[in-house]
Amino acid sequence: DIVMTQTPLSSPVTLGQPASISCRSTQSLVHSDGNTYLSWLHQRPGQPPRLLIYKISNRFSGVPDRFSGSGAGTDFTLKISRVEAEDVGVYFCMQATQFPHHTFGQGTKLEIK
């Protein structure tokens, strides 16, 4: 299975400041169809995860434009341009290239300083 590794695992951030999370996979996430099925999910305590970004850089419906995704191959990044209070929680990267054996990063806990 593809292993997803996130850094950092914890990120204390000041409100209004940027935040960045990295995700690396053990093999290329480029699918034979040409797409790269790398997503970012956000989870608040006691809730299921919700989709933020799909196929590296596409914001899901309703996701604020302060969230952006980038990367290629095996290295990916989620950036929040200006952190707001509602952004706290855990962020997961996820690969769906190796269908159906999807795998997730360990999670990065974003908290306010």
Add this chain to the structure above:
Amino acid sequence: QVQLVQSGAEVKKPGASVKVSCKASGYIFTRYYIHWVRQAPGQGLEWMGIINPSGGSTTYAQKFQGRITVTRDTFTSTVYMELSSLRFEDTAVYYCARIDYTSGSYTDWGQGTLVTVSS
């Protein structure tokens, strides 16, 4: 709108089995795969298995082979996940989730079902 509604929390003894349901609505049930993902307390997400509601075919993570069975009932648009020979380390929140073909990711999740394995 798409909804995935799961059954309630369960407490089971080691060695027992648990069956969690996931009732889908708001879309054509047979057109989208349903996945099962679990999350142990304070831990990350772990993919367990998938079912094609159209034909009923399944694929499971190697880790759960022999202990997991995912089935579906097309008349009630419900998917079931049964996990047998429960161990303390199976204590987790179990989620069903639907992948959308446009995004290639999980756009819809059930609310989660807490399964506690305790003697």
